[in-house]
Amino acid sequence: xxxxxxxxxxxxxxxxxxxxxxxxxxxxxxxxxxxxxxxxxxxxxxxxxxxxxxxxxxxxxxxxxxxxxxxxxxxxxxxxxxxxxxxxxxxxxxxxxxxxxxxxxxxxxxxxxxxxxxxxxxxxxxxxxxxxxxxxxxxxxxxxxxxxxxxxxxxxxxxxxxxxxxxxxxxxxxxxxxxxxxxxxxxxxxxxxxxxxxxxxxxxxxxxxxxxxxxxx
Amino acid sequence: xxxxxxxxxxxxxxxxxxxxxxxxxxxxxxxxxxxxxxxxxxxxxxxxxxxxxxxxxxxxxxxxxxxxxxxxxxxxxxxxxxxxxxxxxxxxxxxxxxxxxxxxxxxxxxxxxxxxxxxxxxxxxxxxxxxxxxxxxxxxxxxxxxxxxxxxxxxxxxxxxxxxxxxxxxxxxxxxxxxxxxxxxxxxxxxxxxxxxxxxxxxxxxxxxxxxxxxxx
Numbered sequence: 001x002x003x004x005x006x007x008x009x010x011x012x013x014x015x016x017x018x019x020x021x022x023x024x025x026x027x028x029x030x031x032x033x034x035x036x037x038x039x040x041x042x043x044x045x046x047x048x049x050x051x052x053x054x055x056x057x058x059x060x061x062x063x064x065x066x067x068x069x070x071x072x073x074x075x076x077x078x079x080x081x082x083x084x085x086x087x088x089x090x091x092x093x094x095x096x097x098x099x100x101x102x103x104x105x106x107x108x109x110x111x112x113x114x115x116x117x118x119x120x121x122x123x124x125x126x127x128x129x130x131x132x133x134x135x136x137x138x139x140x141x142x143x144x145x146x147x148x149x150x151x152x153x154x155x156x157x158x159x160x161x162x163x164x165x166x167x168x169x170x171x172x173x174x175x176x177x178x179x180x181x182x183x184x185x186x187x188x189x190x191x192x193x194x195x196x197x198x199x200x201x202x203x204x205x206x207x208x209x210x211x212x213x214x215x216x217x
Numbered sequence: 218x219x220x221x222x223x224x225x226x227x228x229x230x231x232x233x234x235x236x237x238x239x240x241x242x243x244x245x246x247x248x249x250x251x252x253x254x255x256x257x258x259x260x261x262x263x264x265x266x267x268x269x270x271x272x273x274x275x276x277x278x279x280x281x282x283x284x285x286x287x288x289x290x291x292x293x294x295x296x297x298x299x300x301x302x303x304x305x306x307x308x309x310x311x312x313x314x315x316x317x318x319x320x321x322x323x324x325x326x327x328x329x330x331x332x333x334x335x336x337x338x339x340x341x342x343x344x345x346x347x348x349x350x351x352x353x354x355x356x357x358x359x360x361x362x363x364x365x366x367x368x369x370x371x372x373x374x375x376x377x378x379x380x381x382x383x384x385x386x387x388x389x390x391x392x393x394x395x396x397x398x399x400x401x402x403x404x405x406x407x408x409x410x411x412x413x414x415x416x417x418x419x420x421x422x423x424x425x426x427x428x429x430x431x432x433x434x
Binding site for chain 1: 418421
């Protein structure tokens with residue numbers, strides 16, 4: 001029985017899975033918690049604690065890359081294919097669709113939506129694109145589990161409500177507002193590109209301060 | 218003197234800053250660590266520990282939204298305007314440029330680059346777009362501090378090398394490969410959209426398991 005894993009640990013283990021896939025392709029067979037921590041910018045202790053959720057035992061000496069990958073794959077249910085749709089076929093929506101079509105992940109984009117009839121009629125897309133007002137019925141009939149929101153901020157919450165009405169259980173929101181649901185069965189990830197910039201800016205500022213401090217001594 | 222803040226804390230404080238901006242706009246004047254933790258999905262203890270880096274004292278009762286915002290703004294150096302460029306003017310690059318132009322953040326996109334001369338000549342953009350081979354000299358002459366990479370994966374590392382040669386100190390990489398630099402002065406954030414999907418998928422899987430487990434009892 002899997003223990004209930006905290007969200008930050010899930011995020012680190014998800015990043016670890018990506019690292020392992022890359023290392024496996026490069027031919028690396030084992031990795032120590034120290035090496036993993038060094039690449040991911042976290043402490044070896046945190047690495048072992050995270051992996052502990054998985055195997056029940058943290059090792060300092062080295063993990064088998066392939067074994068760890070396989071454990072994560074099964075435990076995280078990555079063998080399940082999940083059907084997803086994108087709402088908002090602007091630049092970001094189309095860019096995400098391209099990413100998803102060129103990946104080995106278990107996410108399959110099966111439908112797009114847009115509120116602009118011209119977009120729907122002129123978009124050259126290999127997947128069907130429908131009017132946004134039809135979201136609930138299309139999502140239900142195609143059994144779509146994940147909705148990706150790339151609409152303008154003022155349409156994000158109503159889009160989420162329509163997706164949830166259709167039965168999605170997961171939403172990734174790229175619009176620069178926070179969307180919410182009172183339904184505890186729904187998992188929502190709000191992703192804001194500007195926060196990436198702010199975090200980078202803060203990290204740069206820290207390095208600049210450290211450097212100035214170093215020169216003062 | 219600011220203590221050296223760990224990266225996960227920086228990321229949480231950056232998210233907290235975004236939350237405070239929103240709350241301030243909505244008219245909220247104070248927030249407790251419990252309330253903040255509830256919205257951000259972390260424990261009140263972690264909230265107080267994070268804010269402790271900032272003020273030197275964690276409070277359970279309630280923080281002034283405006284005071285906390287101002288402290289974060291100053292301490293994180295958000296008053297500094299940072300000039301940035303985008304390399305790869307495809308859909309994602311253009312989408313990010315739009316985001317940055319419609320925000321109050323301290324990031325200013327001042328140049329774009331692309332390796333395709335047709336893109337450079339036909340793109341309707343309010344900022345100048347240059348050939349990718351000119352990155353080092355343009356970055357240096359315009360004093361650009363941040364580079365955003367939205368090129369295909371096989372061009373990501375060489376793009377990073379050119380940006381660093383020109384003098385950028387921070388890079389956000391959206392190409393689905395990890396880019397590296399041996400130069401410790403450079404801050405790199407690798408962001409992979411597919412990891413957002415994987416994390417969501419894992420969180421959904423956890424909820425499904427919890428629900429099945431609940432029904433078994």
